[in-house]
Amino acid sequence: IINSAPAYVGSATSDFRDTMEIARYSTYATTRAAQTPLIFVGANDGMLHAFNAIDGKEVFAYVPYAVKDKLSALTSASYVHQYSADGSPSVGDVFVNGAWRTMLVSGLSAGAKGLFALDVTDSSKFKEATAAQVVRWELDGSDADMGYVFSHPVLAKTRDGKWRAIVGNGYNS
Secondary structure, three states, X not given: OOOOOOEEEOOXXXXXXXXHOOXXXXXXXXXXXXXXXXXXXXXXXXXXXXXXXOOOOEEEEEOOHHHHXXXXXXXXXXXXXXXXXXXXXXXXXXXXXXXXXXXXXXXOHHHOOOEEEEEOOOXXXXXXXXXXXXXXXXXXXXXXXXXXXXXXXXXXXXXXXOEEEEOOOOEOO
């Protein structure tokens, strides 16, 4: 781990008032508080790691598509350091598809052009979850407007009523 700052996910991440959405946020917050807290951090082994915040054991790791081709270099006897999943994740509660969810969004910093989002709502289901249940989306940098995202994404409800990940387009876009 070189540049990634850890993100802690324990109880609810916001102080939304119950009148904001149809589903009561306070009910979601109560459910969230009963879950095992996690720490998420990007590492230069090509993965975003999730650790149990109580005992330190790894719960899961995610390899963003944009850095997957760098993993084989790690086993080379002549390995020279390459940045990979080096971004700092941001976590927030959002109301999507009629329910509150906890989302993680991260860039890859110097590792690759790109950005990804994971649904980290229920840590108890990570072991049996498929990638499609956890990975919400990934931008791999093939769009010329996407650069190396070093900043912390912000998760916010915008004026049009939709929840969005807001981030600068990144270095070298």
